[in-house]
Amino acid sequence: MRMSCLALLVAASVTPALAQEKxxxxxxxxxxxxxxxxxxxxxxxxxxxxxxxxxxxxxxxxxxxxxxxxxxxxxxxxxxxxxxxxxxxxxxxxxxxxxxxxxxxxxxxxxxxxxxxxxxxxxxxxxxxxxxxxxxxxxxxxPSAFHSRTKKIVVPADVKGMKVRPADATMADFVTLLGGTNVQTSAPEVRDTIERGVADAVTFPWGSLVLFGIDKVTKYDMDAPLYxxxxxxxxxxxxxxxxxxxxxxxxxxxxxxxxxxxxxxxxxxxEDSGIGKVKAESGHEVYTLTADQLAQWKKAAEPLVKTWADGVKKVGVDPDQAMKELKASLAKYNALAH
The missing domain is CATH 3.40.190.170 (Bacterial extracellular solute-binding protein, family 7)
Structure with missing residues (x-):
């Protein structure tokens, strides 16, 4: 009798809690x-x-x-x-x-x-x-880079005068810094934007380039961990x-x-598997950068770090400390680029 009463008490204490779960x-x-x-x-x-x-x-x-x-x-x-x-x-x-x-x-x-x-x-x-x-x-x-319809983008100076659909706000700043013009559009609209000549190039990852059909309207593909x-x-x-x-x-x-x-x-x-698909397509030129060309890109990107730092200072964050923490975290997970 005592056991059954105890069981009833336990059941009574559990059931309402479960019953309250929406x-x-x-x-x-x-x-x-x-x-x-x-x-x-x-x-x-x-x-x-x-x-x-x-x-x-x-x-x-x-x-x-x-x-x-x-x-x-x-x-x-x-x-x-x-x-x-x-x-x-x-x-x-x-x-x-x-x-x-x-x-x-x-x-x-x-x-x-x-x-x-x-x-x-x-x-x-x-x-x-x-x-x-x-x-x-x-x-x-x-990590991804530029894909262009009109010309190879090899050094930062090549972006000058081009219309580029950037992947994010930082790449948009980079395009502006290099003398290009940004064309803002979401990923599903990129193919049409390039096909109509509204944009000349895009920053986009490899697998998605094929998935969204952008490979059908681009020709030149930079193989570098740009962004x-x-x-x-x-x-x-x-x-x-x-x-x-x-x-x-x-x-x-x-x-x-x-x-x-x-x-x-x-x-x-x-995305990583996409590079092989693009290389296998006729009409595409996939190219790597020399050490000198890569150094030019890294030098050209330096002002972006200051722009980011100025932005986080405005919200009360120490950019040097935040960047130090981010690099340490990336290094811990073997993902810090060299």
């Missing part, structure tokens, strides 16, 4: 095609959260700007249009000056380690810089705050540096 159906939004490796990576992320929440957090991935434009994805998470969004901070220049450090040329050598290094470093700054949302994780794509683009996954705060402790833990366990690497690796492998 079921969530997360809208996960991104802006690349469903055929992009990010689609499966986000589905895997959602599946992991669903499993660890005991099935109380479901998800649905919306690709290809179905819920909103690429540049609006941070605001979409903030405003609850989507629950989880994939954001390119560089699509809104000046809004996220700290994480823009990751966009500086010749800083990172590979996607997986670069993502781990960036994520581990940015966790200290995300609550300040992205306070309107719950920061989940940060990652990058593989990477930083990305983040962020979540609507209200959605997260309504969750039970168990549900929050399911999210938190997939919003860490290890999860950043899991998300980045398939995409990194996909």
């Amino acid at each position: 079921t969530f159906d997360l809208k996960i939004s991104h802006w690349v095609p469903a055929s992009h490796p990010l689609q499966k990576a986000l589905e895997d992320w959602g599946t992991a959260v669903e499993k660890e929440s005991g099935g109380t957090i479901k998800y649905h991935v919306f690709p290809a700007q179905q819920l909103g434009k690429a540049k609006d994805h941070y605001d979409m998470a903030r405003d609850g249009i989507a629950d989880v969004t994939y954001v390119n901070p560089g699509y809104t220049p000046g809004s996220f000056p700290i994480i823009a450090a990751g966009e500086l040329p010749f800083l990172m050598s590979n996607a997986t380690g670069g993502s781990e290094g960036l994520d581990a470093w940015y966790r200290k700054y995300a609550p300040k810089e992205m306070k309107d949302v719950k920061f989940c994780l940060a990652f990058i794509h593989s 990477v683009t930083t990305f983040v996954l962020v979540m609507n705060k209200n959605t997260y705050d309504q969750m039970s402790d168990r549900q929050k833990k399911a999210v938190d366990d997939n919003c860490n540096t290890e999860a950043a690497a899991r998300l980045a690796k398939p995409w990194g492998d996909f």
Whole structure:
């Protein structure tokens, strides 16, 4: 009798807690095609959260700007249009000056380690810089460079007079610095922009060059680790705050540096495999840079570091300390470019 009473008491104490758990159906939004490796990576992320929440957090991935434009994805998470969004901070220049450090040329050598290094470093700054949302994780794509329709871009002076679609705000500053003109457009619109002659060249990773069909309208491809683009996954705060402790833990366990690497690796492998595809295509010239040419690019990029430093000083961050920490984090994960 005593045992059955105890069992009833235990059951009574457990059942209400589980009964209070709402079921969530997360809208996960991104802006690349469903055929992009990010689609499966986000589905895997959602599946992991669903499993660890005991099935109380479901998800649905919306690709290809179905819920909103690429540049609006941070605001979409903030405003609850989507629950989880994939954001390119560089699509809104000046809004996220700290994480823009990751966009500086010749800083990172590979996607997986670069993502781990960036994520581990940015966790200290995300609550300040992205306070309107719950920061989940940060990652990058593989190091990439210029692809041009009109001429080979070998030295910085070659950019002068060209119309370039930059990958992010830092590359936009670089194009301006070199005497080029920026053409702002989201990734899905790049092929059409170049085909119509609105832009002459683009900074874009290799695998995506083929996926978006941009290889059909470009001819000359620089093979150099010129830049990477930083990305983040962020979540609507209200959605997260309504969750039970168990549900929050399911999210938190997939919003860490290890999860950043899991998300980045398939995409990194996909981009790295793209260079072979482009080399195999007729009508493409893939070229490397000499040591002297590379030195010219690094010299030309130096003012970008000062521009970044000035931006973070305005938000009360010591740029020297922040950069020192970022380089140490990248070195720890074997992703600091030399």
